Amino acid sequence: xxxxxxxxxxxxxxxxxxxxxxxxxxxxxxxxxxxxxxxxxxxxxxxxxxxxxxxxxxxxxxxxxxxxxxxxxxxxxxxxxxxxxxxxxxxxxxxxxxxxxxxxxxxxxxxxxxxxxxxxxxxxxxxxxxxxxxxxxxxxxxxxxxxxxxxxxxxxxxxxxxxxxxxxxxxxxxxxxxxxxxxxxxxxxxxxxxxxxxxxxxxxxxxxxxxxxxxxxxxxxxxxxxxxxxxxxxxxxxxxxxxxxxxxxxxxxxxxxxxxxxxxxxxxxxxxxxxxxxxxxxxxxxxxxxxxxxxxxxxxxxxxxxxxxxxxxxxxxxxxxxxxxxxxxxxxxxxxxxxxxxxxxxxxxxxxxxxxxxxxxxx
Amino acid sequence: xxxxxxxxxxxxxxxxxxxxxxxxxxxxxxxxxxxxxxxxxxxxxxxxxxxxxxxxxxxxxxxxxxxxxxxxxxxxxxxxxxxxxxxxxxxxxxxxxxxxxxxxxxxxxxxxxxxxxxxxxxxxxxxxxxxxxxxxxxxxxxxxxxxxxxxxxxxxxxxxxxxxxxxxxxxxxxxxxxxxxxxxxxxxxxxxxxxxxxxxxxxxxxxxxxxxxxxxxxxxxxxxxxxxxxxxxxxxxxxxxxxxxxxxxxxxxxxxxxxxxxxxxxxxxxxxxxxxxxxxxxxxxxxxxxxxxxxxxxxxxxxxxxxxxxxxxxxxxxxxxxxxxxxxxxxxxxxxxxxxxxxxxxxxxxxxxxxxxxxxxxxxxxxxxxxxxxxxxxxxxxxxxxxxxxxxxxxxxxxxxxxxxxxxxxxxxxxxxxxxxxxxxxxxxxxxxxxxxxxxxxxxxxxxxxxxxxxxxxxxxxxxxxxxxxxxxxxxxxxxxxxxxxxxxxxxxxxxxxxxxxxxxxxxxxxxxxxxxxxxxxxxxxxxxxxxxxxxxxxxxxxxxxxxxxxxxxxxxxxxxxxxxxxxxx
Numbered sequence: 001x002x003x004x005x006x007x008x009x010x011x012x013x014x015x016x017x018x019x020x021x022x023x024x025x026x027x028x029x030x031x032x033x034x035x036x037x038x039x040x041x042x043x044x045x046x047x048x049x050x051x052x053x054x055x056x057x058x059x060x061x062x063x064x065x066x067x068x069x070x071x072x073x074x075x076x077x078x079x080x081x082x083x084x085x086x087x088x089x090x091x092x093x094x095x096x097x098x099x100x101x102x103x104x105x106x107x108x109x110x111x112x113x114x115x116x117x118x119x120x121x122x123x124x125x126x127x128x129x130x131x132x133x134x135x136x137x138x139x140x141x142x143x144x145x146x147x148x149x150x151x152x153x154x155x156x157x158x159x160x161x162x163x164x165x166x167x168x169x170x171x172x173x174x175x176x177x178x179x180x181x182x183x184x185x186x187x188x189x190x191x192x193x194x195x196x197x198x199x200x201x202x203x204x205x206x207x208x209x210x211x212x213x214x215x216x217x218x219x220x221x222x223x224x225x226x227x228x229x230x231x232x233x234x235x236x237x238x239x240x241x242x243x244x245x246x247x248x249x250x251x252x253x254x255x256x257x258x259x260x261x262x263x264x265x266x267x268x269x270x271x272x273x274x275x276x277x278x279x280x281x282x283x284x285x286x287x288x289x290x291x292x293x294x295x296x297x298x299x300x301x302x303x304x305x306x307x308x309x310x311x312x313x314x315x316x317x318x319x320x321x322x323x324x325x326x327x328x329x330x331x332x333x334x335x336x337x338x339x340x341x342x343x344x345x346x347x348x349x350x351x352x353x354x355x356x357x358x359x360x361x362x363x
Numbered sequence: 364x365x366x367x368x369x370x371x372x373x374x375x376x377x378x379x380x381x382x383x384x385x386x387x388x389x390x391x392x393x394x395x396x397x398x399x400x401x402x403x404x405x406x407x408x409x410x411x412x413x414x415x416x417x418x419x420x421x422x423x424x425x426x427x428x429x430x431x432x433x434x435x436x437x438x439x440x441x442x443x444x445x446x447x448x449x450x451x452x453x454x455x456x457x458x459x460x461x462x463x464x465x466x467x468x469x470x471x472x473x474x475x476x477x478x479x480x481x482x483x484x485x486x487x488x489x490x491x492x493x494x495x496x497x498x499x500x501x502x503x504x505x506x507x508x509x510x511x512x513x514x515x516x517x518x519x520x521x522x523x524x525x526x527x528x529x530x531x532x533x534x535x536x537x538x539x540x541x542x543x544x545x546x547x548x549x550x551x552x553x554x555x556x557x558x559x560x561x562x563x564x565x566x567x568x569x570x571x572x573x574x575x576x577x578x579x580x581x582x583x584x585x586x587x588x589x590x591x592x593x594x595x596x597x598x599x600x601x602x603x604x605x606x607x608x609x610x611x612x613x614x615x616x617x618x619x620x621x622x623x624x625x626x627x628x629x630x631x632x633x634x635x636x637x638x639x640x641x642x643x644x645x646x647x648x649x650x651x652x653x654x655x656x657x658x659x660x661x662x663x664x665x666x667x668x669x670x671x672x673x674x675x676x677x678x679x680x681x682x683x684x685x686x687x688x689x690x691x692x693x694x695x696x697x698x699x700x701x702x703x704x705x706x707x708x709x710x711x712x713x714x715x716x717x718x719x720x721x722x723x724x725x726x727x728x729x730x731x732x733x734x735x736x737x738x739x740x741x742x743x744x745x746x747x748x749x750x751x752x753x754x755x756x757x758x759x760x761x762x763x764x765x766x767x768x769x770x771x772x773x774x775x776x777x778x779x780x781x782x783x784x785x786x787x788x789x790x791x792x793x794x795x796x797x798x799x800x801x802x803x804x805x806x807x808x809x810x811x812x813x814x815x816x817x818x819x820x821x822x823x824x825x826x827x828x829x830x831x832x833x834x835x836x837x838x839x840x841x842x843x844x845x846x847x848x849x850x851x852x853x854x855x856x857x858x859x860x861x862x863x864x865x866x867x868x869x870x871x872x873x874x875x876x877x878x879x880x881x882x883x884x885x886x887x888x889x890x891x892x893x894x895x896x897x898x899x900x901x902x903x904x905x906x907x908x909x910x911x912x913x914x915x916x917x918x919x920x921x922x923x924x925x926x927x928x929x930x931x932x933x
Contacts, residue, residue: 057828076387077831084832090825092844104833155833 006069008033008191009054009159014063016049016215023049024060025215034189036182038202041212042238047195050212051161054193056080068158082159083152087167089144091136091151097123098132101150122150125184142173149181153188160185162194166201178205199239203227211235233280233359242282243327246361249277254353256281263322266299267356282357285316288329289350290339296348303327303349305341317341319349389838390745394755397742401762403789404805408777409769415780416623429624442603443628449520449604450588450632453527457535457584458577460528464677465539467670470569472662474671480540482678485685487533488909490866492886493902494529495597497688498522499895505698518600526594529684531587532677535580542576543569548658578643586636590629590770592869593883597890597898605629606869609772613873619780626773637768685906692900707900713889714897716880721904724882727799727871728864728908735804735811736857740849743815744841748827767809771869774806779873794876802874803864811856818852819845850923858916862909 007030016024024046031037039047052058054065056077065073072080091100098119105115123129126146136144145165152160165181166174182205185192196202202209203223211218211226211234218238219231230236237244247258247265254271256279257264270279293302306326307318314330321327327349331341341347419425433439467473468480486494501508502517515521550572554564592606599607605625613622691697695704711717742763746756766774782793792798822845830840846853868883875884882905890898 055828055832057831077828078834078836082832084829086825086829088823088825090823090829092826094844094847103830104835106835151833
């Protein structure tokens with residue numbers, strides 16, 4: 001999505017401290033015009049602080065923020081060009097849907113007829129035409145969310161900020177609304193930043209994802225890159241599910257040894273690492289291939305099924321590979337039955353070497 | 364929308380930038396106004412009082428001489444001791460009664476709870492002089508129930524304690540009702556599931572849950588008694604207490620320095636109580652989680668019936684005392700000629716100001732209610748939401764809670780010392796309505812401030828951020844959203860200020876001028892002059908005004924709700 005043109009939003013070395021806690025520690029990133037970027041991370045990672053610094057609600061202590069070529073670092077929120085949807089929506093409870101949406105449409109630029117037609121346009125855009133006279137408390141959570149979105153978009157801001165916009169909704173409405181937000185964003189072409197702690201949400205709708213931890217950026221990349229090629233153990237562990245253990249690089253190219261029992265696994269990522277390097281290994285459940293004992297390929301190893309969990313479309317098996325090592329494997333329930341993968345069963349497992357995630361461990 | 368420059372950058376219109384800066388200036392200016400009001404009406408007077416306690420009559424530095432004179436004068440020390448034990452006795456009586464009354468209101472299925480709740484609040488509307496006058500009717504030298512005191516005189520500790528119980532009861536009962544109402548039903552379910560008996564549940568769940576409420580109630584009652592002036596003035600006879608001592612030193616002996624010393628002594632229990640109460644409040648807040656399930660009592664005759672009898676008893680004493688005062692005010696000549704008359708309401712016969720003093724009171728209370736509500740609510744909003752208040756904000760936050768610790772009599776004394784100082788250009792205010800209004804607003808600032816803060820904190824914290832993102836100035840959002848949503852609380856604040864300013868004696872007794880004598884002071888003067896019936900009549904007239912104000916509030920509540928609270932309906 002990022003093109004050769006100058007980025008729409010530039011964040012340069014932005015830091016913010018609350019007392020002695022560094023909420024943001026030298027964060028830099030760029031967002032292209034029309035791009036949808038998500039800030040993803042555990043609670044307290046600084047994602048909301050970064051969003052509020054971009055909005056000017058909690059100004060940064062140091063660093064620079066440029067929007068459309070203009071330095072906005074020191075500007076008050078009202079002097080910037082953005083719309084925002086808060087986690088709580090912050091709809092004005094004593095004003096109707098129409099009054100909420102029209103709230104920012106004031107001054108000589110917005111005479112009454114123009115205002116009314118803009119509100120009509122917006123309620124239609126978010127599909128709330130029959131609810132314009134209602135108060136927020138009379139709407140469902142999803143409808144309130146749409147009112148907040150329409151209010152944020154009313155002034156045609158250059159930048160749309162979404163602060164955990166879906167976290168107050170139940171699972172089905174969430175899924176539906178996140179697709180709706182993405183469609184709307186693409187239709188309007190508005191540059192959008194969304195803060196979320198829900199990785200599925202971030203991966204599902206974003207052009208790029210910014211993973212954050214402890215006030216720093218852990219990785220920026222397209223959703224697939226983040227998932228398939230995590231830059232560090234934090235991202236590998238935070239995004240998606242994985243089994244993890246410590247191993248050492250063997251003499252042979254791309255071979256890892258773990259534990260005292262001489263258990264070995266091949267990993268492309270370990271090629272070129274010096275022998276004896278201590279590494280952290282991550283294996284995702286969907287990458288583990290199971291076969292009957294003796295039917296596996298050269299790299300297969302024996303496992304025992306410890307536990308199995310029925311999750312609907314897949315079964316998640318907990319596997320013991322040696323005395324202290326556990327893996328997880330996802331496979332369709334029918335395939336699990338066919339293999340006889342019940343607790344106690346002995347099977348063979350195999351992981352494609354290109355799918356094993358390996359990171360040099362410190363010390 | 365901002366326009367794009369030829370070089371691709373975008374400029375915000377200069378007017379918009381100026382507007383943003385102007386808003387911030389406006390908001391900060393608001394805080395400075397409050398800061399100066401609290402400086403002139405609280406900090407500087409108290410500082411003057413403090414300094415004067417260390418000066419001799421001619422303004423020279425006297426060191427601890429005044430304090431030395433204080434501790435070596437037996438009558439002054441005796442007054443301090445009297446104040447303490449009177450307060451302790453009243454607390455010991457009022458708090459348990461208030462606890463069970465509130466328990467009946469919140470934890471039982473006793474009938475007529477709404478009625479009992481209303482009766483409980485009535486004493487708040489009356490000046491503290493009213494129960495004292497009623498007790499004089501009943502137990503005084505010509506009292507019809509005098510025999511019940513077995514030869515003891517009502518003029519003294521007995522009368523003071525009885526009147527204080529009436530006066531303090533609603534304050535304690537309100538606190539207890541709140542403490543008992545905010546409980547978590549799950550504790551009771553857990554206790555029942557573990558097969559605890561009723562007595563054990565009461566001892567292990569109910570009492571511990573209410574213990575900080577009990578501390579708060581005890582502290583409030585104790586402080587009210589120590590600092591109240593009206594009751595010991597009317598029914599105390601020759602029995603000296605701290606509050607009447609301040610008055611005697613200042614008005615009787617014109618010894619301002621000793622007055623200042625006694626004032627500081629009076630400040631001690633009040634500040635101690637204030638600190639204790641803050642501690643209890645903090646503890647209480649910590650015991651409540653946001654997800655508490657409200658407790659709903661189930662009917663049980665063995666509990667409900669005794670509580671009903673108890674509440675009927677308490678309520679009839681409260682209503683009875685008021686009734687006696689009202690009745691006494693229309694009696695021709697107590698107790699010899701019980702025929703009815705309105706002569707006692709012809710106040711011009713007893714006091715030169717006549718009905719005018721009631722008018723002064725209404726004007727004073729009205730102005731205090733209007734100006735005070737605007738000032739207090741705006742300040743609370745500025746501190747909570749308006750801007751980043753910084754150090755000035757923290758100072759104001761603290762200053763706003765301070766008046767609760769300053770007894771009215773001390774504040775009034777501090778006012779005279781400060782405004783009467785020859786070098787003070789604000790001295791022209793002395794004796795005017797303005798100084799009475801300022802004094803009243805400051806005197807009752809804290810409770811009003813806390814009410815406003817509580818109401819504002821219930822609103823979504825992102826309202827101002829949302830309006831900033833929509834380029835709407837914060838003050839406009841305050842006007843369009845915050846004020847309409849908080850209107851019930853704003854009316855509560857206004858009525859609270861009005862009622863308290865109408866009924867207060869202690870602060871204003873030092874500050875009125877020849878044309879600005881409030882009705883409550885007129886009550887004291889008529890009582891001093893031996894015109895008890897006229898004094899009762901004036902006290903009843905005050906009650907009439909405050910009761911009307913309260914009824915007006917209740918009457919308009921529905922109207923207000925229809926106009927501004929429509930959004931609450933689903």
